[in-house]
Amino acid sequence: MNLVLGDLNRWRLDPLQAVAPQLRLILRSRIIRNDLRPMSRLSEPELAKHYAVSRQPVREAFITLVNEGLLEIRPQRGTFVKRIDYQSVLDGRFVREAVEADIVRLLAANPDPALIRELRHQIAGQADVARRNFSHFIELDEAFHRTLAHAAGVESAWEYLNAIKSQMDRVRFISNEEFPVARLIKQHETVVDTIERSDRDAAEQAMRAHLREILNALPKIQTLYPDYFEGSPSNPD
Template sequence: MALAVPRKFEEIEPQEPIAAQLFQRLRTRIIQLDFKPGQALSETEVARRYAVSRQPVREAFIKLAAAGLVEVRPQRGTFVKKIEVEAVMDARFVREAIEAEVVRAAVTSVDAAAIVGLRAQIAHQRAIPEGDHAGFLAADESFHRTLAEIAGKAYAWRVVEEVKAQMDRVRYLSFGGATSTTVLIDQHERVVDALEARDRKLAEAAIRLHLREILKSLPQIAAAHPDLFDAQP
């Protein structure tokens, strides 16, 4: 099955590990629904599109399977996994537990320069054109990564990145419909306000509220896109 995607395939940097680059590029395409749940992925076709050998493609597929984004069906091939509500809920639970501790730690380490930087990120988020879902998702990730860096917990963010792929697919579907980006940005601002006030309880409450937003949109999204979700037992 040929890969039908609307965007040009990005070039691979030969100086960087190829499998890692392929994993990130394919992960992004799956999250942004360039590769839709249930779609077949061919090692040969991906290798041809990116002008690489099949070995790094195979390695990238293994990492994508570990992230819960693809599945290998014996004698049939590799397919993009449908979104599993339980996996989304598990990822959200883990992410909230980690990021609640991140902001609690950030309260003691944040300084004036960091607050200025966070507010600049929020201003950038507000300037992103409506409909630029990929742009907003990237800005949102930068904001949360920065919180971890301020707290001195960069590894915590790497753990979050490992577990949140299924959650990201739902978040991407929610933009422009089930979830208002204005609401999300306002929630970011309340987190920064709490950090600036050095109010640990308020900061934790703000990030927990923010990360529970998906609980409101998930049922609506699953009902609107049943073909993208794994049928519940």
């Protein structure tokens, strides 16, 4: 069985920069976007040949992706795209809710008009691309939440949440139909509104409700694509 190459060659390597980090980004993106599917096999030599590099940088990219929970290396057996750990998604969502609830509380305590304007501007952009380009919407969604963290003065806190966001985004890319984009945007608006009128409790609740949205979609998706998950109720491994 050979590797699922797809349109892998859309990506180009910059010969001036180190190869391993570039491969890391490429593979990471492809896994999150479900272009490389769970349990599919990644062959070190095959990828190396395809990019005309040696096996070593490929291997180093693999190692970093193992640390991010996206790959699984089974020694002397092979390297595979990790299935999505159901419980980890739930727990990651829990972490995000806790952190971002505190963030909006901070912001609502002392609303900054410039920030409100910026957020409203971003939301307008989200509405623009809403249905057309789901992948683009996720980027804008990422930017929105990152802006909140930045405004609260805890931007590096957001870095800590990257691995969490990755797993949640994987779920979204498996089946974007399950995510009511219009509603998500409405929730963004509610968050901004409550911050603007300095209603800390309402802002916190709005953010918590927003981040619980995935709880509606997750079970459906797990039922539709059970093979993509592990550690789930119906697939306890």
